[in-house]
Amino acid sequence: MTRTRQGLLIAAALVLSVKSASSHHSFSAVYDDKRTISVTGVVRQFRFVNPHALMSVEVTDDEGKVVQWTVEFAGRLNLSEVGWTAESVKSGERVTVTGNPAHTIPARMSFLRLVRPDGTVLLPAGPRRADAIEEERRERARLRNQQK
Amino acid sequence: MISKSTATGLILLVLVGSAATVGAQSAPSTLEGMWSNPPTKAIGVFCAFFCTDAGIDRLNALLDDPANDVRPFQQLQSEAAAYQTNGYIRPRLTAAALKTYPVDPADDPGLLRCEAWGLARQMFAPHQLEIHRRGNDLVELHYGEWDARRTVYMDGRKRPANQPSSRLGFSVGRWEGATLVVETTGVSKNLTSWRSEHSDQLHVIERFTRSAKDNTLLLTAIIEDPWSLKEPIVAKKIWAWSPTSQIAPYENCEPITAVKRGTGQP
Numbered sequence: 370m371t372r373t374r375q376g377l378l379i380a381a382a383l384v385l386s387v388k389s390a391s392s393h394h395s396f397s398a399v400y401d402d403k404r405t406i407s408v409t410g411v412v413r414q415f416r417f418v419n420p421h422a423l424m425s426v427e428v429t430d431d432e433g434k435v436v437q438w439t440v441e442f443a444g445r446l447n448l449s450e451v452g453w454t455a456e457s458v459k460s461g462e463r464v465t466v467t468g469n470p471a472h473t474i475p476a477r478m479s480f481l482r483l484v485r486p487d488g489t490v491l492l493p494a495g496p497r498r499a500d501a502i503e504e505e506r507r508e509r510a511r512l513r514n515q516q517k
Numbered sequence: 518m519i520s521k522s523t524a525t526g527l528i529l530l531v532l533v534g535s536a537a538t539v540g541a542q543s544a545p546s547t548l549e550g551m552w553s554n555p556p557t558k559a560i561g562v563f564c565a566f567f568c569t570d571a572g573i574d575r576l577n578a579l580l581d582d583p584a585n586d587v588r589p590f591q592q593l594q595s596e597a598a599a600y601q602t603n604g605y606i607r608p609r610l611t612a613a614a615l616k617t618y619p620v621d622p623a624d625d626p627g628l629l630r631c632e633a634w635g636l637a638r639q640m641f642a643p644h645q646l647e648i649h650r651r652g653n654d655l656v657e658l659h660y661g662e663w664d665a666r667r668t669v670y671m672d673g674r675k676r677p678a679n680q681p682s683s684r685l686g687f688s689v690g691r692w693e694g695a696t697l698v699v700e701t702t703g704v705s706k707n708l709t710s711w712r713s714e715h716s717d718q719l720h721v722i723e724r725f726t727r728s729a730k731d732n733t734l735l736l737t738a739i740i741e742d743p744w745s746l747k748e749p750i751v752a753k754k755i756w757a758w759s760p761t762s763q764i765a766p767y768e769n770c771e772p773i774t775a776v777k778r779g780t781g782q783p
Contacts, residue, residue: 399773
């Protein structure tokens with residue numbers, strides 16, 4: 370049984386595509402937003418810091434080799450706005466994390482989604498932003514149609 | 518009769534003003550206090566780093582076209598941004614600036630060396646902006662991004678003739694009614710938010726105004742630089758009133774050296 374699940378997934382449902390305005394640096398030079406990847410492993414550290422929160426996940430591959438993945442998040446402010454705290458992810462937790470892989474840095478991704486074994490899901494701010502914008506667009510269309 | 522840009526500004530204020538009503542607390546009596554990420558509205562997201570009237574007009578036109586109702590917002594945002602770049606920013610750049618425009622994201626000193634931004638990016642930085650008056654003579658602008666601080670001298674002084682240029686420059690200000698006007702010179706050569714290079718002749722006038730509903734802050738900045746610009750660029754930025762937000766330490770920047778070139782073509 371593969372303990373490391375890596376693969377190209379069909380990228381970017383709309384809810385994942387509204388990038389947060391979080392970056393102190395360019396996302397595109399580091400991460401590939403055309404691809405997503407998922408790994409399952411044990412959290413070793415979650416740092417709720419600026420400019421970007423970081424998480425280390427220990428992932429064991431098919432041969433039993435342990436690989437330390439680094440997951441980069443938005444900064445504290447953007448995560449806080451959707452309820453994240455320093456305690457949102459705990460060391461020792463087993464998680465499946467999905468993100469955009471780095472172009473050239475091995476075992477590094479930009480965070481999109483975290484799932485715990487009990488099915489709990491943690492998301493960045495992007496999906497909520499996307500929902501709000503789609504609601505605004507629906508309202509805009511409704512007002513436009515009323516004026517006809 | 519109002520001009521197109523004025524109308525755009527009004528639309529912007531109405532949009533962001535109505536957007537931030539939910540959850541907003543009582544607004545400040547002045548500009549003082551904590552402002553943060555813009556309201557989660559199409560224009561707010563579009564202006565998260567900077568925007569122009571040209572880009573806002575384009576985005577509004579796209580959003581108002583029923584044919585676009587089924588298109589993802591990100592497509593419309595990208596189309597408006599491309600229009601803004603090619604129809605507004607690029608035509609204003611001099612031949613000297615066009616030689617390196619747009620600077621490759623892989624060459625960003627903030628990314629490679631955790632080098633804090635210069636004024637032409639910092640003033641449009643995402644996240645918080647805290648405005649403090651220090652008596653009648655000083656205003657401090659404190660940004661969440663890079664934990665950067667600017668001092669604005671309100672006492673009428675001039676920039677000392679022998680003062681060397683610096684990353685955030687030398688700022689003097691005045692109040693025009695409730696509007697804070699800040700004029701900055703003495704900025705070292707650096708990058709703009711639209712990834713062009715500028716010289717140390719950069720001259721910026723920022724105007725900070727509250728929305729009519731007192732819950733959003735609008736920055737309109739006029740940027741001039743004889744080396745990089747044939748004519749001024751007028752760029753905007755929005756924040757939402759956020760009195761409970763706190764600026765966290767900015768102490769864990771890690772330089773990234775393994776980057777891919779050529780990813781930032783507009």
